[in-house]
Amino acid sequence: MTDLITTTAEALRQHGFLVHCAPTREEAVRCVLSLIDEGATVGVGGSMTIRELGLAEALQSAGHAVHWHWLPEGPAAFAPAREADVYLASANAITTEGLIVNIDGTGNRVAAMIHGPKAVIAIAGVNKLVEGGVAQAIARIKREACPANAKRLGLTTPCGLTGRCNALECERGMCNVITIQEHPTGKRPYHVVLVNEALGY
Template structure:
C-alpha cells in the first residue's frame, strides 16, 4: 500500500484539490457520481480506459474522445477534461510527454474542470525521478502499445532520445501549480497500478 500522505499535502500546498482512493473501482464511482450532464474530453488515457470510466460516463454525459471516433481537436472544447500524468513527484510536480500535443494542451488551457487521475505506479520521489519515469518508463511502454518503429519499442528498456520519424516524444509539460487557463484542477490518487 502506497502512502499518499506526503504527496497529497504537497499537491494541496500547490493549490490542487486532491482526492484519494484505495481502488480504481472506488475512484470510478466517485467520478461517475460527480460528472453528470457535462461535455467531457478524454485524450486517449489508458488509465481512464482501465477504470472502465468511458462507458459509464457516456451513459449520462457527452464524451468526446478520438477512441470514440471524434477528432483529437474536438476534446479541446469540452467543459471537463480527464487524463493522467506520466510522472508524479512526491514533491508535487506532474510531468507529461506528448506527441500530438492535444493532451498536454488540455492540461494547461481551455476547460472548466480538469481531473488528473494517477495510479500509484506513477509516483516518483522527486522531480528528476518523475521526468526520468515519464521518459524511460511511460514513453517506451506507449511506443510498444502503439507499435512504433522506435528503439525503445524494439528493446523495451529505456528512452534512446531517438530521431525516428515515429518518435512519440515531441513535447513535455511540467505542472508546478494548477494552470490559470483551467477553472479547477483535481488530482485523483489511486492506490493501484494504472496506465503507463
C-alpha cells in the first residue's frame, strides 16, 4: 500500500470508520461482498466506481436485492435504497485527516450515507485521496469529478461546457450539497474500502 493509503486509513480509523485496504479492484469486490450478510438488501448511490467494479451485478449474482437508480428501476429505487440494510456508495474525496467529502446534486446519496440504512460501505480508489484538508478535497471534486459528471449527463453547466467550475454563473444541476463526514452517524457500522487503483473520477 502507498503511504497515502496507509496515512488515510489510520486517520479514518481514529474517526471511528472501519477501514479495509484492497490492493486491486478484484480484491475490493471480494471485500465488499464479504461485508454484506446473506439476504441483505443493498441500496446504491450513483457512482462510476461501483459501475466500473461491476458491483451491482456481483451483488445480484450473490442473491441480494439491489436498489440503484442507475439500473432499470430508475428513480423508483430512491426510497427502497434509503431503507435498505446496507448502503453502498463511493466517496468523492477523502482527506489524509480522515474526512469523507462528497458533493451531490440530488442529495439521495449523501442522505443515505448519513441516515437510514443499517450499515454503510464507502469505496474510494487511490485517486480520491487528498493530501490536505476540506478545501483541497472540494477543489479536487470540482476539478476532476464535476466536469466529467456534467459531460456524462450532458449538462450545460460551466464545468460541462468548459471543463472548469464557474460557480457564480452556474444554475446548479449538480453541486447543491456538500457534506463533510467526520464520524459514522447513529453508531452504524460504516466501512471504508480504500483501493490501490484509480477508480471513477
